[in-house]
Amino acid sequence: MRVKDENKEKSIREKAMEMIVQEGFDGLSMQKLALAAGVSPATIYIYFKNRADLLNQLFNEVEETFTKVTLADFSPEMSFKEGLWLQWKNRLKFIIDYPIHYRFHEQFRNSPLINHSDIKITPFKENMKAFVQHAVKRGEMQKVDPEIYWSIAFGTFYSLVRFHLHEKSMMNNDFKLTEHKMRQAFEMMIKSFKI
Amino acid sequence: MRVKDENKEKSIREKAMEMIVQEGFDGLSMQKLALAAGVSPATIYIYFKNRADLLNQLFNEVEETFTKVTLADFSPEMSFKEGLWLQWKNRLKFIIDYPIHYRFHEQFRNSPLINHSDIKITPFKENMKAFVQHAVKRGEMQKVDPEIYWSIAFGTFYSLVRFHLHEKSMMNNDFKLTEHKMRQAFEMMIKSFKI
DNA sequence: TCTATAAGTGAATGAATATTCATTTATATT
DNA sequence: AATATAAATGAATATTCATTCACTTATAGA
Structure with missing residues (x-):
């Protein structure tokens, strides 16, 4: 099976935090995030259940x-x-x-x-x-x-x-x-x- | 001319703050706010230039x-x-x-x-x-x-x-x-x- | 080399978004 | 009572939103 590219998840996490810090919670959209992270929007949903889950995981991290x-x-x-x-x-x-x-x-x-x-x-x-x-x-x-x-x-x-x-x-x-x-x-x- | 109903502006301000406190900045949408304040969306724009102006005015208040x-x-x-x-x-x-x-x-x-x-x-x-x-x-x-x-x-x-x-x-x-x-x-x- | 499988995708979906606009409504002044 | 004027509106606009899905791609194990 195809192997998980850990850079992808890391990139998503990093860019998400950056976007929130720079523009606030309402500045974080999944599409913009995908673009910034160099990833398809759908890819985000492989690593995170949904937007709220992403935020929670970031906080826990x-x-x-x-x-x-x-x-x-x-x-x-x-x-x-x-x-x-x-x-x-x-x-x-x-x-x-x-x-x-x-x-x-x-x-x-x-x-x-x-x-x-x-x-x-x-x-x-x-x-x-x-x-x-x-x-x-x-x-x-x-x-x-x-x-x-x-x-x-x-x-x-x-x-x-x-x-x-x-x-x-x-x-x-x-x-x-x-x-x-x-x-x-x-x-x-x-x-x-x-x- | 028609006179300004001060209750309307007050209601908008109050509800906006409540919504933000309860749901965060991304929980504040102009349409939901209008509904909560018992006002048309367009009315909000009589009192506030736009969403950002509303937030700033609230903060200054x-x-x-x-x-x-x-x-x-x-x-x-x-x-x-x-x-x-x-x-x-x-x-x-x-x-x-x-x-x-x-x-x-x-x-x-x-x-x-x-x-x-x-x-x-x-x-x-x-x-x-x-x-x-x-x-x-x-x-x-x-x-x-x-x-x-x-x-x-x-x-x-x-x-x-x-x-x-x-x-x-x-x-x-x-x-x-x-x-x-x-x-x-x-x-x-x-x-x-x-x- | 082949195959099974999960990673990864681009395009699509319908709902929600901020803002505008043509129209109606209320009232202070005449 | 008539009028002028700004307040107030509901519906419409064009975007943007989170999420899904049918599909393609890469690779570990056979």
Whole structure:
């Protein structure tokens, strides 16, 4: 039998994400996508059940990559400060290495599509839960509702990223959120957790 | 001459926002909108130049309301802590009083449409700039790049809101981010600014 | 080399899309 | 009451849409 050309699927996935990032969800039509990916419209339906399935698969792909990058070198036993800083660095790495993934993800999670989608659960939450439990046990932080320290630790980070994305264009490669500035923000933020 | 029926425009605006919040940008078609608003498709084009103009006008309307609510009772001369807390309360009020506006705004600002739109400048930034200048002069906070304290102060807030929106449904009226919990997060967050 | 089979296709389908236009309707002014 | 005028309309237009289908192509195993 004829063998599957993996470049085809990859091309479809890549172009789809690019189109969505550049033109939004209503900018993605199957025919335009097929054209951009150098493929027949019908071919898309070999790899994806339909348009919604394509979007869901893209989202899951992004989540997978995100989890992989973010958890690199991370261990729940790390000290609170060290672990959080690694998370910041990893997340920034993801944003820089996969800018289109990142923008697609931001767009998707703020859209109502997220409700209709069947998203896989990432191993992420459990990891972070254990991380905090260790930190509390060691007395490195107060015991408060998880959403509170989450919000301080990552809300600050993403807001910082956002500021840099809005001023300059990440796409034009002038996305320079220096480690120095990140560290400065981090050192201030981390004071929140002083007991 | 025949007089303009203001209910018609209001209905179009409201239904459009609802549809976008519920189904996303590609869920908004002019014909469905006309049907929902109880109006002929052609009527929409009396009030809006085209689809893009409609979206932009909606966004500007939201920004206007947002600015009004957020700056209520606010003065740049307030102490840093007091002023920030008022901002948190005002922003929460906006989210609770105008849930659809809020969700529309979140969706819009994360979409590529934001680049093509001609958005009016809000009096917001200048207000906040003055606010921080006063605080620095009074020695209530360190002098750092604005994006840093912005990120800590509001990144934390919006992240907290987001947590509550994802768990429960704001639409179902069980959006209960209590002032107590907000205050708890605020007290931790504000420690970042201790000199 | 032949064959079975899944990959891949271009053209077609009917539904939905944004926008326009000739026409009707309501009202402020005369 | 008559008129001028802009609001409002329903139907029509030409595109574009997601998806399907009958067909062709490539290749693994015989």
